[in-house]
Amino acid sequence: MPSQIVSLVVNGERREFIAAPGATLLACLRESLGLIAAKRGCAQGACGTCTVLVDGRPEAACLVAVETVADGSVRTLEGVTSGGELDEVQSAFIDCFATQCGFCTSGMIMVAEALLDRNPDPSEDDVIEAISGNVCRCTGYRPIVIAIMEAARRRREQAVPR
Amino acid sequence: MAIQAVHVPESLDGVVACSARGGRIMGGGTVVMPQLTSGSTAVTELVSLRRAGLGGVEVRDGVATIGAAATLTAVGEHPALAFLRPALRTIASPTIRNQATVGGNLFVAQPYGDLAVCLLALDATCEIAGPAGRRDAPVADVLAAGIAAGEVVVAVRVTLPEPGAWHYHKAMRRRLNSAAIVTVASVTSAGDRRIALGGLAPRPVRAVSAERLLSGRPLTPENLTEAGEAARADIDPFDDAYASAWYRARVLPVHLRRAFLP
Incomplete structure (x- = not known):
């Protein structure tokens, strides 16, 4: 074929x-x-x-x-966004130092987006499970978990219609 | 040789026709695609189940019929299959569970395929289609001997366990997303206790020696440890990156006990 x-x-x-x-x-x-x-x-x-x-x-x-x-x-x-603005997940990754070399970042952000689309108020365990298929060799994961929790908080506060 | 065609039939008849012409069946691609990408398979034609209408889950009169192309995520989301959620959460990551299928799980080598261990404990029936028509086969037969060339598993049929009759435990190196060191799944129905093991042989196996020892006896720590030691007669463990064969056999009694007495 x-x-x-x-x-x-x-x-x-x-x-x-x-x-x-x-x-x-x-x-x-x-x-x-x-x-x-x-x-x-x-x-x-x-x-x-x-x-x-x-x-x-x-x-x-x-x-x-x-x-x-x-x-x-x-x-x-x-x-994830249009018009050059960063969304809550992207900006939280920067603010929480959740990206270093950046190779894992796009995958991490996509699983975070999917998680927050389904569950706007995830527990830390939910976040850890959501990123369990994504390897990061820089951060030790902790800043990434913190960033996704922070993104969830910001998104809930802004109640951005998506 | 590079892949020549990927067929995406939209009916079971189409799947059987493509499969009969020699195409390799692919469920979610989590096993087949890495083989293609790494060049470690000679397959030239794939038959994807993704559009064939085999992804549904139906429950009637205490029996669940799970389409072969149902993803592990879809299985976990069905309310009647909630008893399987703790087991599913031990398998790979949520991302891979969005892709991996029930049917594909039957054809992967251990230490993968924990759902197949569950299906063996549950005494599931495989519905199989092929050029000669439809047939049913016990999942134990499919796990042990596979299916004929040109055949395809269409669905698995499972009798839902009574509340409290289901036990599952998996020992792994990490809390999430790690393959089996030892997997134990068990269901009790009408006094008959079935125990299936993963990570302990090339395919999931029944722990018949343990089942015999526990028959009619209470699930005390002593009885379970004795049954776990007896189950070493039922296994054929292997070395891999997760654990040695020696280690797997050594810790089997501990994890068999923990399946029943967490």
């Missing part, structure tokens, strides 16, 4: 591109669409740096053959 045109709704916008058979969603995002926030870390689903939201739920994009999600909805870090 030759390469085919795949259509996805990425960050709210319909995008079409040509994909070779079995191309991963991660490769398509990065190489066909130029969305490079999701990173290729382990390429085995173990590190979480490629996490994006597929139909609203976090998935490891390196494990998704793009044909299997054709016409689906994908959200990446690039689509």
